[in-house]
Amino acid sequence: MDNKYDVLVIGCGVIGAATAFELSKYDLKAAVIERGNDVSLGTTKANSAIIHAGYDPESGTLMAKLNVRGSEMAADICEKLDVPYRRNGAMVVAFTDDEVQTLKGLYTRGTVNGVKGLRVLTGEEAKEREPGLSSEVKGALYAPTSAIVSPWEYCLAMAETAVINGTELMLNTEVTAIEREGDLWKVITNKDEYFAPYVVNAAGVDAISVHNMAAPQKYVSKPRRGEYFLLDKAEGSRTDHTIFQCPNEDGKGVLVTPTVHGNLLVGPNSENVEWDDTANTTAGLNFVREKAKKSIPGIMFNKSIRNFAGVRATTDCKDFIIEEAAPGFIDCAGICSPGLSAAPAIGEYAVELLEMSGLKTVQKENFVYERKRIRFNELSDEEKAELVKEDPSYGRVICRCETVTEGEILECFRRPIPPVSIDGVKRRVGTGMGRCQGGFCGPRISELFVEDKGYKVTEVLQDRAGSEMFVGKTKEGR
Numbered sequence: 001m002d003n004k005y006d007v008l009v010i011g012c013g014v015i016g017a018a019t020a021f022e023l024s025k026y027d028l029k030a031a032v033i034e035r036g037n038d039v040s041l042g043t044t045k046a047n048s049a050i051i052h053a054g055y056d057p058e059s060g061t062l063m064a065k066l067n068v069r070g071s072e073m074a075a076d077i078c079e080k081l082d083v084p085y086r087r088n089g090a091m092v093v094a095f096t097d098d099e100v101q102t103l104k105g106l107y108t109r110g111t112v113n114g115v116k117g118l119r120v121l122t123g124e125e126a127k128e129r130e131p132g133l134s135s136e137v138k139g140a141l142y143a144p145t146s147a148i149v150s151p152w153e154y155c156l157a158m159a160e161t162a163v164i165n166g167t168e169l170m171l172n173t174e175v176t177a178i179e180r181e182g183d184l185w186k187v188i189t190n191k192d193e194y195f196a197p198y199v200v201n202a203a204g205v206d207a208i209s210v211h212n213m214a215a216p217q218k219y220v221s222k223p224r225r226g227e228y229f230l231l232d233k234a235e236g237s238r239t240d241h242t243i244f245q246c247p248n249e250d251g252k253g254v255l256v257t258p259t260v261h262g263n264l265l266v267g268p269n270s271e272n273v274e275w276d277d278t279a280n281t282t283a284g285l286n287f288v289r290e291k292a293k294k295s296i297p298g299i300m301f302n303k304s305i306r307n308f309a310g311v312r313a314t315t316d317c318k319d320f321i322i323e324e325a326a327p328g329f330i331d332c333a334g335i336c337s338p339g340l341s342a343a344p345a346i347g348e349y350a351v352e353l354l355e356m357s358g359l360k361t362v363q364k365e366n367f368v369y370e371r372k373r374i375r376f377n378e379l380s381d382e383e384k385a386e387l388v389k390e391d392p393s394y395g396r397v398i399c400r401c402e403t404v405t406e407g408e409i410l411e412c413f414r415r416p417i418p419p420v421s422i423d424g425v426k427r428r429v430g431t432g433m434g435r436c437q438g439g440f441c442g443p444r445i446s447e448l449f450v451e452d453k454g455y456k457v458t459e460v461l462q463d464r465a466g467s468e469m470f471v472g473k474t475k476e477g478r
């Protein structure tokens with residue numbers, strides 16, 4: 001049977017990608033089913049992009065264990081798979097004596113969780129490390145292992161590696177029902193039916209709904225939205241560390257952090273929403289701005305180039321829900337923060353649960369664990385000249401803000417998971433990430449979809465299905 005697999009993974013955010021990456025180390029017939037037209041279209045592309053050190057989750061929880069392990073795994077994966085990652089360190093700052101006590105509690109919890117290098121600093125020590133901090137700061141917890149990452153490239157790199165190692169990726173394929181047929185799960189989609197004895201549910205905010213297709217309801221989904229400001233690179237060095245405030249009942253609070261792309265990121269708030277609603281609101285953004293200024297008063301919010309929001313897959317369970325919900329059916333649900341940090345450890349743990357449920361795993365001898373891409377703006381002048389001589393398309397700069405060339409865009413068209421939209425190109429090579437947010441390069445990238453990939457101009461998408469850029473015809477009739 002062609003549509004019978006050993007394992008099916010539902011969803012290709014960072015958790016589905018990490019699970020597929022882990023499974024692809026073994027001789028298995030595996031596939032990932034994703035309803036979007038690309039990977040990383042859910043919460044994975046809209047978060048704080050921090051690989052947390054692991055002092056925040058309650059000791060003894062899956063969150064604590066998998067956060068610390070995932071953070072340890074991230075550096076190696078990012079190096080081998082060429083994902084932007086920097087261990088910039090974090091500080092949790094306190095403004096009152098009570099909050100200084102909270103820092104001490106976080107220090108103890110982090111140490112129990114196995115986080116290395118934690119230190120409690122005085123206000124003066126914190127300000128010496130980060131001069132832009134408010135003069136009101138009375139102390140800080142310093143976590144040197146905290147890092148920043150490009151979240152969508154992290155997901156894409158693991159998904160691409162899984163595909164290179166034989167995993168099938170079915171995009172534009174939505175799981176609509178799941179039934180038991182003998183010893184197999186029948187996974188019914190908008191396209192076809194697929195069968196497997198083992199299924200991993202990594203459907204993000206929808207993981208509870210997908211669970212309910214296969215097993216009786218156990219948990220309730222309670223999604224929470226977080227909104228952000230992304231500031232121009234002119235503000236990117238406002239802080240070098242990631243600056244948190246003391247956590248409260250709504251989570252880790254508003255942070256200020258540099259990004260691996262050189263910008264400044266400020267957010268998020270935390271607000272209940274009914275569904276995966278990623279709208280920005282005036283109230284939410286005002287809240288974020290005021291809170292952030294308490295940590296770093298000098299932030300120039302008039303340098304904001306974009307706002308966005310992401311939705312946490314929070315549930316009525318305080319921990320990650322990673323368990324066998326029915327025979328061979330593994331839930332990875334409730335994966336709110338620190339899900340990005342924990343992702344590779346969640347993938348590893350999901351495969352352990354599959355093995356405990358009976359999946360036979362035999363290590364592949366020829367597992368490919370490397371990935372490289374050209375970043376023209378990071379090359380020396382000599383390397384640039386050499387590259388342009390070899391391939392003149394690297395001499396044509398398409399994105400002027402970020403200096404991304406036509407050669408890089410054409411190269412990403414040939415990758416194992418090629419982009420199908422302008423934002424898909426953005427997530428792969430960084431076009432449209434700068435001050436003009438794609439105003440200049442968007443039309444030229446549209447032309448490349450037409451010229452190189454044979455799209456009709458009316459088929460060019462900004463992002464998801466339904467986001468067509470153009471209607472009507474060009475004068476050439478395309």
Ligand SMILES: Cc1cc2nc3c(=O)[nH]c(=O)nc-3n(C[C@H](O)[C@H](O)[C@H](O)COP(=O)(O)OP(=O)(O)OC[C@H]3O[C@@H](n4cnc5c(N)ncnc54)[C@H](O)[C@@H]3O)c2cc1C
Binds near residue numbers: 043051205
């Ligand atoms: C505001 C905010 C800030 C955060 N900050 C951090 C941080 O700094 N560090 C950190 O570690 N974590 C952070 N997180 C958490 C982190 O982003 C998530 O834990 C992680 O991205 C979850 O990944 P996922 O793969 O489970 O979900 P998603 O990325 O949402 O992927 C789920 C995928 O499943 C697909 N899908 C759903 N239903 C179906 C279906 N029926 N059929 C087929 N496909 C389906 C979706 O299309 C989607 O692509 C933050 C989250 C938010 C919202």
